[in-house]
Amino acid sequence: MTGSRLKACWLVAGLIVACAMASQGWAHHGWGWASDELSEKTGEIVDVRLGNPHGEVDLKVNGQLWTIEVGQPWRNERAGLTDQVLVEGREMTVLGNPSTREGEKVLKAVRVTIGGTHHDLYEGRLPDAE
């Protein structure tokens, strides 16, 4: 049975490698991946993908493409962020927490402002002095 023991060892080794690979994955759920510092970006809406598990808006900021993560459907709806508001070509300002990963242009939105209207996704994360 040494042969099968050896195979079992290989199986375990494979599992460990897979776990190591998985741990390098970057969770875009929650806030763990985002910086604690708030940052503001203004740009043109290029693409909108609302829906589960959370919505994404592509924003062209000074020629650079940023992926803005907005909320899950109920949060977007509560904030009034709909496909009718998020129109491609419109200007949008977003206040939120950018990714801490170097070179990754992803920002988790706290407040989105379109046409002078604030859409607050996470009121508790807005700076107190408003």
Place this chain on the structure above:
Amino acid sequence: MTIGVLESVEAWTPVVALRNSLYAYPLVNGVHILGVALLVGSIVPLDLRLAGLWSSVAIQPLWRILARMALAGFVLAAVSGTFLFATRATEYADSWLFLAKLGLIGLAGLNALWLIGTVGAASRVDRPAVRIAACLSALAWVSVLFLGRLVGYF
């Protein structure tokens, strides 16, 4: 042309409803996890037994229960997974991790069919080919699980 098909899948009313739903999406997501749990949770001990571990335990009664549970888990995961795929069809079709996962499911499925034909027929299962196929099976299905998880993070 493929993109057109995928776009119309995303735009199909039930799929739009699922994408924007409050409860349905996490529910379907939960069914997918349940399916994966049943599949991997059944197939790994069965494969280890076929690979030669616990040789004092009879294979056939184990096979009767675990092969069926694995198949049931696979069906649950496949059906719920199809709906999850549909909500973001163009994005998933563009993800090499997702395509690798589908490819590996295909290979693991062929391997499973061979094992069903061999072990299900029950002539003589204690031979090298069965052991190798069993090891490959465990490795493949566990890798499918990890690939699936990685799809959500890249």
